[in-house]
Amino acid sequence: MLRKIKFVLLAATLIFLVSCKREDRILRQPPPSDETFNTVQISGLNPGANPIPTPPPSNMYEESAYAVSEGQKLYEQYNCVGCHAHGGGGIGPPLMDNNWIYGSEPGNVFATILQGRPNGMPSFRNRIPEYQAWELAAYVRSMSGLLPKGVSPSRSDEMNVKPSEFQTPKQPPTGITGQPEQPK
Amino acid sequence: MTLLTSGVSGRLLAQAMPLEPGRHLILHPGTPQSSHIEWLYWVIFWITFAVFLLMILGFTRAGARAHVDAIEPLPVTKSEEADRKATWAVGSAVAVTVITLFVVLVLSVVTGKRAGGLTSKNPITIQIIGHQWWWEIVYPNPQADQTVTTANEIHVPVGTPVVILTNSADVIHSFWAPSINGKRDLLPGYSSAFWFKVDEPGIYRGQCAEFCGLQHAHMGFSVIAEPVDQFQAWEQQQLKPAPDPTTPEATRGRAVFLTHACLMCHTIRGTDAGSRVGPDLTHLASRNMIAAETLPNSTGALAGWILDPQRIKPGVRMSPNPLAPDDLQALIAYLRSLQ
Numbered sequence: 001m002l003r004k005i006k007f008v009l010l011a012a013t014l015i016f017l018v019s020c021k022r023e024d025r026i027l028r029q030p031p032p033s034d035e036t037f038n039t040v041q042i043s044g045l046n047p048g049a050n051p052i053p054t055p056p057p058s059n060m061y062e063e064s065a066y067a068v069s070e071g072q073k074l075y076e077q078y079n080c081v082g083c084h085a086h087g088g089g090g091i092g093p094p095l096m097d098n099n100w101i102y103g104s105e106p107g108n109v110f111a112t113i114l115q116g117r118p119n120g121m122p123s124f125r126n127r128i129p130e131y132q133a134w135e136l137a138a139y140v141r142s143m144s145g146l147l148p149k150g151v152s153p154s155r156s157d158e159m160n161v162k163p164s165e166f167q168t169p170k171q172p173p174t175g176i177t178g179q180p181e182q183p184k
Numbered sequence: 185m186t187l188l189t190s191g192v193s194g195r196l197l198a199q200a201m202p203l204e205p206g207r208h209l210i211l212h213p214g215t216p217q218s219s220h221i222e223w224l225y226w227v228i229f230w231i232t233f234a235v236f237l238l239m240i241l242g243f244t245r246a247g248a249r250a251h252v253d254a255i256e257p258l259p260v261t262k263s264e265e266a267d268r269k270a271t272w273a274v275g276s277a278v279a280v281t282v283i284t285l286f287v288v289l290v291l292s293v294v295t296g297k298r299a300g301g302l303t304s305k306n307p308i309t310i311q312i313i314g315h316q317w318w319w320e321i322v323y324p325n326p327q328a329d330q331t332v333t334t335a336n337e338i339h340v341p342v343g344t345p346v347v348i349l350t351n352s353a354d355v356i357h358s359f360w361a362p363s364i365n366g367k368r369d370l371l372p373g374y375s376s377a378f379w380f381k382v383d384e385p386g387i388y389r390g391q392c393a394e395f396c397g398l399q400h401a402h403m404g405f406s407v408i409a410e411p412v413d414q415f416q417a418w419e420q421q422q423l424k425p426a427p428d429p430t431t432p433e434a435t436r437g438r439a440v441f442l443t444h445a446c447l448m449c450h451t452i453r454g455t456d457a458g459s460r461v462g463p464d465l466t467h468l469a470s471r472n473m474i475a476a477e478t479l480p481n482s483t484g485a486l487a488g489w490i491l492d493p494q495r496i497k498p499g500v501r502m503s504p505n506p507l508a509p510d511d512l513q514a515l516i517a518y519l520r521s522l523q
Contacts, residue, residue, distance in 0.1 A: 077461045129445060132503060
């Protein structure tokens with residue numbers, strides 16, 4: 001009996017320790033290397049017959065609720081809201097839908113932020129440090145429900161009578177890296 | 185009468201604890217407002233000190249008298265005389281406690297009224313906006329180009345009443361300079377006002393007094409009280425845009441500032457940098473301290489702060505800036521020229 005209780009307590013402690021990871025504050029860790037982001041393909045065209053599949057780099061900041069909420073703060077402070085609004089779009093395309101013009105992988109979003117894109121998206125290279133671009137990429141992906149619920153910010157920073165952008169149900173990405181868009 | 189002398193004897197104790205630079209102490213008031221608070225502090229101190237002495241006296245007497253053998257139980261007395269005595273003793277003790285607490289309460293309310301009332305006219309107005317983890321200081325003016333914006337160091341003229349308007353940009357902070365006035369909470373989206381008048385020129389340190397996040401403990405500020413003419417000269421200097429760099433190194437430093445992460449958050453009036461996320465750096469070199477009164481404004485501290493603020497204040501909003509050595513030297517030369 002005592003052994004059973006001990007076992008249950010140990011298991012509960014372990015579960016607690018694991019679940020605390022989302023609260024980890026990454027204050028002094030190097031971001032994932034940017035050497036890899038160019039391996040994410042955003043075009044279906046390949047020279048030769050068979051493309052060599054390369055696994056897209058993962059974004060360690062997508063596991064930390066702190067990093068994603070930092071991304072949320074930066075999204076406001078660096079004036080992403082100026083064009084993309086709070087996900088709904090305006091001058092720039094909306095970010096909370098399932099349509100990803102330049103790919104939905106973390107590396108795609110990271111490259112979009114740092115390199116800029118035609119027709120208006122400025123390049124933030126040398127303007128913001130890379131780890132902030134990764135945090136922003138994590139936040140942008142959270143807006144269409146691509147991040148686990150436990151990591152996404154639970155509420156918007158604005159006073160809002162509508163449900164926040166994080167309540168969006170998961171939008172499976174379409175476009176080049178996702179499934180072809182279905183005609184409505 | 186004892187209440188009046190309590191303040192005087194307290195001053196003697198305060199002199200034993202001098203106010204060193206970078207420290208703040210409630211025992212060194214610099215304004216009439218903080219003198220009221222200091223007076224209340226000493227009144228409560230001596231009342232509680234007297235209570236403490238009485239307690240020790242009572243314990244000592246009881247300890248000296250009670251030689252009860254542990255094996256034999258205490259005799260239970262059952263007489264009306266003893267009952268009445270006990271009731272009287274407990275009743276009067278409760279009464280004395282309630283009266284003492286009530287007196288302290290009344291004195292607190294009276295002190296709050298005396299420290300809070302606005303009695304002077306023609307004050308200067310300063311707006312203080314709390315940020316995680318620094319203070320934005322604005323001297324508002326109906327003419328927009330006559331508005332001074334600075335950070336963490338509040339210059340005030342001596343002998344002039346100052347009205348502080350509070351607000352917060354993110355979470356609740358609390359403005360507390362013990363030598364100036366009591367604590368004032370800075371609430372996001374809600375502006376409140378209080379006032380003070382500094383009598384003696386000097387630098388009075390303050391500190392955020394409401395837990396506001398990782399770097400709450402290093403969210404300091406200072407109130408710099410100076411004669412009126414000095415204050416006006418400072419204000420005129422602050423109104424000017426940043427001076428153009430005069431040396432080739434500083435010119436390069438300005439280019440570094442405008443092509444790196446600096447301009448994403450900071451303003452230097454007179455250049456393209458105009459973001460309002462971090463402190464206004466237009467006259468950075470005129471400040472004594474950087475990083476919310478954490479580091480001296482010296483070349484070395486500035487270099488360390490720019491390269492890796494996360495090492496000095498983990499969690500702070502400023503990102504590390506791995507600059508090349510000569511870029512960093514040029515940038516610091518430029519920032520040090522912003523008088």
